[in-house]
Amino acid sequence: MPILVRFNGSPHRVFLHVKPVLQERDPTRHALVMFIEGEAVEETDDASERDVHGPADETIRQLQEELQLAQGRLRATREESEAANEELRAANEELQSINEEYRSTSEELETSKEELQSINEELQTVNNELKLKLESVSRAHSDLQNLMAATDVGTLFLDPAMRIKRFTPRLMELFNVTSNDEGRPITDFTHQLNYDDLTTHAQAVLRDLTPIEHEVPGRTGGWYLVRVRPYRTIDDKIDGVVATFVDITERRRAEEALRESEERLRQEIRLVELSRSPIFVWDFDNGILQWNRGSERLYGYQSSEVLGRRKDQLLQTVVPGSSFEALRQKLLEQGSWTGELLHKTKDGRTLTVESQIELLSSGGRRLVLESTRDVTDQRRWEKRQALLMNELTHRVKNTLAVVQSLARQTLRTTTSAEDFVARFEGRLEALAAAHKLLVDSNWEGAEIGELARTQLEAHVRSDPERLRIEGEAVTLPPELATPFGLVLHELATNAAKYGAFSNEKGSVSLTWELERRNDRRHLAVVWQECGGPAVTPPTRQGFGGVLIERSLPGTTVEREFAPTGVVCTFDIQLPEPEHNGESTGPK
Amino acid sequence: MENRPGPNEHPLRDLTILIAEDQFLIALDVEAMVRDAGAEILGPYLTVPTAREAAAHGRLSAAVLDFRLGEETTKEIAEILSARAIPFIFYTGQALPEDLPKAPVVAKPANRGVLVEAIAAAVRGASPVALSTT
Numbered sequence: 001m002p003i004l005v006r007f008n009g010s011p012h013r014v015f016l017h018v019k020p021v022l023q024e025r026d027p028t029r030h031a032l033v034m035f036i037e038g039e040a041v042e043e044t045d046d047a048s049e050r051d052v053h054g055p056a057d058e059t060i061r062q063l064q065e066e067l068q069l070a071q072g073r074l075r076a077t078r079e080e081s082e083a084a085n086e087e088l089r090a091a092n093e094e095l096q097s098i099n100e101e102y103r104s105t106s107e108e109l110e111t112s113k114e115e116l117q118s119i120n121e122e123l124q125t126v127n128n129e130l131k132l133k134l135e136s137v138s139r140a141h142s143d144l145q146n147l148m149a150a151t152d153v154g155t156l157f158l159d160p161a162m163r164i165k166r167f168t169p170r171l172m173e174l175f176n177v178t179s180n181d182e183g184r185p186i187t188d189f190t191h192q193l194n195y196d197d198l199t200t201h202a203q204a205v206l207r208d209l210t211p212i213e214h215e216v217p218g219r220t221g222g223w224y225l226v227r228v229r230p231y232r233t234i235d236d237k238i239d240g241v242v243a244t245f246v247d248i249t250e251r252r253r254a255e256e257a258l259r260e261s262e263e264r265l266r267q268e269i270r271l272v273e274l275s276r277s278p279i280f281v282w283d284f285d286n287g288i289l290q291w292n293r294g295s296e297r298l299y300g301y302q303s304s305e306v307l308g309r310r311k312d313q314l315l316q317t318v319v320p321g322s323s324f325e326a327l328r329q330k331l332l333e334q335g336s337w338t339g340e341l342l343h344k345t346k347d348g349r350t351l352t353v354e355s356q357i358e359l360l361s362s363g364g365r366r367l368v369l370e371s372t373r374d375v376t377d378q379r380r381w382e383k384r385q386a387l388l389m390n391e392l393t394h395r396v397k398n399t400l401a402v403v404q405s406l407a408r409q410t411l412r413t414t415t416s417a418e419d420f421v422a423r424f425e426g427r428l429e430a431l432a433a434a435h436k437l438l439v440d441s442n443w444e445g446a447e448i449g450e451l452a453r454t455q456l457e458a459h460v461r462s463d464p465e466r467l468r469i470e471g472e473a474v475t476l477p478p479e480l481a482t483p484f485g486l487v488l489h490e491l492a493t494n495a496a497k498y499g500a501f502s503n504e505k506g507s508v509s510l511t512w513e514l515e516r517r518n519d520r521r522h523l524a525v526v527w528q529e530c531g532g533p534a535v536t537p538p539t540r541q542g543f544g545g546v547l548i549e550r551s552l553p554g555t556t557v558e559r560e561f562a563p564t565g566v567v568c569t570f571d572i573q574l575p576e577p578e579h580n581g582e583s584t585g586p587k
Numbered sequence: 588m589e590n591r592p593g594p595n596e597h598p599l600r601d602l603t604i605l606i607a608e609d610q611f612l613i614a615l616d617v618e619a620m621v622r623d624a625g626a627e628i629l630g631p632y633l634t635v636p637t638a639r640e641a642a643a644h645g646r647l648s649a650a651v652l653d654f655r656l657g658e659e660t661t662k663e664i665a666e667i668l669s670a671r672a673i674p675f676i677f678y679t680g681q682a683l684p685e686d687l688p689k690a691p692v693v694a695k696p697a698n699r700g701v702l703v704e705a706i707a708a709a710v711r712g713a714s715p716v717a718l719s720t721t
Contacts, residue, residue: 393681394679397679397680397681397695398680401616401680401695401696402612404696405612405613405615405616406612409612409616483610483611483612547611547612550611551612575658
């Protein structure tokens with residue numbers, strides 16, 4: 001309905017339109033109020049007075065027109081409102097569908113969120129694993145660092161372009177590198193080795209993939225073993241080379257010393273081999289191991305014949321005054337033995353050797369070094385010397401006793417000093433002559449003919465025809481030769497005093513023959529005088545007669561004083577001419 | 588000229604002494620010395636076999652033995668005499684081996700007084716120390 005409202009100094013008509021706002025389920029709470037401005041109105045007082053007073057129809061038509069206009073306007077407004085309402089409804093619907101979408105989206109999001117959570121958990125697990133791995137890697141790295149620091153070997157890692165990747169501290173002694181030099185080419189650095197082929201060798205290793213080893217001298221006198229090998233990654237790819245430098249100075253020195261001592265040993269063995277002294281080595285529990293030239297010469301066995309044979313069996317070792325077993329025992333206790341042994345040669349001779357034996361333990365074996373010296377001749381000679389010395393003393397003393405006896409017995413039977421001197425001197429000369437022959441024969445004996453001539457020739461110097469000496473050469477042993485010399489002297493002295501030598505024409509024959517009776521050698525000697533003065537037997541037995549008849553041991557003597565001449569026969573029992581081993585010695 | 592002992596110089600009176608000596612001249616000398624000292628003589632024997640027989644079975648008071656008779660020695664004789672408890676001395680010029688029966692030794696050459704006194708001492712059962720030289 002139109003309402004009159006005064007504004008802008010004049011009254012205006014305003015249409016008030018109220019309409020409830022409908023919502024779907026809600027009861028109407030809101031109302032839509034619309035003010036619609038109408039045309040200005042004249043002063044009501046005047047107009048109304050005039051209308052009232054004028055034409056009232058006019059006013060009513062006017063009012064109707066206005067109502068129709070308002071109604072049209074209302075209709076349009078209502079339509080507009082309805083369209084707006086429609087639009088609102090559509091918007092509402094859209095909103096609703098959007099809302100739906102939101103809700104489904106929200107649900108999807110919820111699902112996604114759950115998925116994310118589970119992924120997150122997985123990631124956490126992976127993360128933990130990675131952390132563990134990282135720790136072990138870091139431990140490995142630290143181990144590696146320590147290993148590098150602790151290793152005593154200079155080690156150099158190079159990449160394929162010969163740049164330093166890594167090295168151990170010991171390398172700094174050889175190459176002038178510092179820890180900051182990683183990544184720089186190794187060729188940029190000087191070093192202490194007489195070794196310029198490192199890069200060449202490294203490249204060769206990279207090419208052939210075979211390690212190279214060299215012993216190179218250092219500039220300060222040491223030696224190093226350089227080993228270059230390819231660097232293989234874990235997945236077996238070649239990524240440079242590893243060079244190690246091991247200090248082998250000590251080893252080289254030891255090797256050199258060993259080489260020298262081996263050389264020396266070889267020379268010594270050669271010396272031993274060539275030595276003329278017999279030297280051989282035998283296993284304490286086994287046979288002969290070495291046999292040098294000297295041994296071959298002394299014993300007659302070739303080296304090839306004796307190796308492996310037991311020494312004591314081969315040489316038939318005799319230990320004088322002991323046994324080989326005792327010798328072995330002594331060796332075990334004292335490690336060495338020196339003394340005389342008897343060894344047999346291949347041709348059966350028994351040698352006296354001076355043996356020096358030493359026991360050595362070598363590699364669990366007991367080796368015996370034995371060197372011997374043949375003293376057979378020396379011992380024989382010494383033995384003979386001692387024997388001779390003993391013999392000499394014996395003979396000198398015996399001879400003195402004989403001389404003493406000669407003096408005393410001569411003294412008993414002489415009447416004057418002159419007589420004594422003449423007789424004693426004669427007997428002493430006879431003794432000396434017999435001794436001279438024995439000395440000349442080295443006391444082996446005297447040949448009977450020679451003995452007779454030395455004793456008798458002095459008596460027939462003017463006419464040798466008066467003496468006949470005849471018989472084969474027979475050697476009288478010393479114990480017979482001396483008295484026989486004296487006996488001949490006494491016979492000759494008697495002949496010169498009373499018998500065949502006492503005149504100008506008498507003669508003496510001395511003959512002998514060697515016979516064998518009862519398996520013994522007998523020498524039958526006959527002294528026969530003739531042409532001398534007529535013989536009369538002596539009235540009393542003098543010392544000379546006693547000498548002639550009794551002084552020859554093992555001898556039967558018969559003295560016959562025939563008027564034509566004295567005949568004296570001797571049956572001398574000779575010892576067998578064999579001598580003990582002495583006669584084989586040097587003479 | 589002979590050096591005859593007086594009547595109180597017969598220290599070996601009434602004894603019989605065996606002599607074994609291969610050198611006849613020495614034997615003769617010993618025989619003379621011993622006889623002069625008043626003893627009877629058994630021998631002298633120049634070889635071991637003859638001396639052995641006398642030593643084993645003879646009637647004797649004492650003996651004078653050379654050690655070496657020819658190629659043999661009187662060791663055997665000494666053993667026989669020891670076994671018979673007959674005193675004896677060695678009259679020798681050489682060193683004696685160890686394994687002989689113990690007996691006084693008179694070194695050759697000895698003068699008569701020494702030899703006779705040694706025999707007498709052996710007979711008395713006391714061997715003077717001064718004489719047991721080798």
